[in-house]
């Protein structure tokens with residue numbers, strides 16, 4: 215079989231880890247037996263192969279639940295975050311027992327939420343979309359809690375607020391928000407797609423009722439994710455959106471994606487185990503990219519919140535954890551550190567006087583994104599950048615970098631050189 219690698223330009227630098235991540239080779243190794251040998255349908259419990267797969271998936275479900283602060287029955291596997299977000303939003307709003315007609319959300323959500331909420335609006339729901347902080351260097355993109363206080367009331371069915379922003383990396387503090395939702399009896403759903411596996415995420419501590427994630431964002435396989443339910447919120451009525459064989463307590467029918475579930479469990483275990491060291495390394499690479507770009511480009515602006523200072527004394531070069539050290543029964547820290555203000559691998563910058571797409575064309579060896587992956591094919595400036603007070607021109611002149619596990623210091627230095635040269639060429643052209 216021809217290696218795919220052979221047809222990839224060898225000098226490519228992948229810095230789009232918010233769009234997706236490379237599947238960790240340890241995850242690939244771990245899932246192969248569940249494709250080649252133990253391939254039975256976990257629903258086929260009349261025979262031994264089916265029962266073996268079913269037992270493995272229940273073990274994975276329990277481990278994933280434990281890593282995210284849930285009970286095993288509180289993990290519903292889906293095809294990814296888009297489906298999970300749809301299940302949370304439509305499942306809560308459209309349940310026949312739901313009498314409330316109001317939804318509170320934020321302008322900076324991902325399209326999975328935005329488009330689902332537009333549909334609810336067409337069905338007669340009132341949707342309130344709150345703005346975010348545009349001042350205060352460490353809180354740009356955060357949801358002001360007093361705005362929620364004004365918007366929420368006894369008719370609010372659902373509050374829908376993402377945990378980590380996919381464009382500017384803002385991490386939303388949740389404790390006051392969760393308390394408000396509880397006080398008003400509103401369900402709190404968080405799209406935690408960019409946060410799970412990147413920062414410490416525990417639904418019980420966050421206080422959200424529902425949480426969505428996608429495994430390919432944390433070095434797991436594509437096409438698998440989940441909706442996680444808080445242990446105290448198991449009785450929230452959720453209307454299933456995919457009907458059929460009644461799997462997963464009827465919440466999401468369809469043959470369980472055994473390969474995806476095994477891969478998710480492995481990827482999440484590895485991410486949680488290596489998180490502290492990996493984040494120190496990645497945030498230092500981000501710091502390096504930012505300062506190297508600033509040296510080369512006058513007037514470069516940071517979009518989004520300032521980050522906390524990087525942890526000192528950590529090696530920058532690739533230090534992947536030893537595969538032998540990974541344990542399937544890793545126990546999460548019960549008292550994780552508070553969330554930083556920004557996702558460690560996120561950098562979003564505005565290049566003065568040029569267009570981000572044109573810059574990308576002049577740096578074809580770089581894989582970066584102008585806006586979010588799902589919107590980068592359309593010409594509109596990013597709704598997130600506009601929401602934090604950027605002009606249309608500034609938004610069009612911005613690029614998002616997602617630094618991840620497999621990036622190295624030399625790639626970062628090369629990316630800064632390539633972009634510096636591309637910017638110089640382009641700005642001469644537009645001057």
Ligand SMILES: Cc1ncc(COP(=O)(O)O)c(C=O)c1O
Nearest residue numbers: 294295296324326380407408428
């Ligand atoms: C914040 C956020 N939510 C939801 C999604 C959708 O995830 P998926 O495409 O895996 O369904 C993404 C993907 O970019 C995302 O970044």
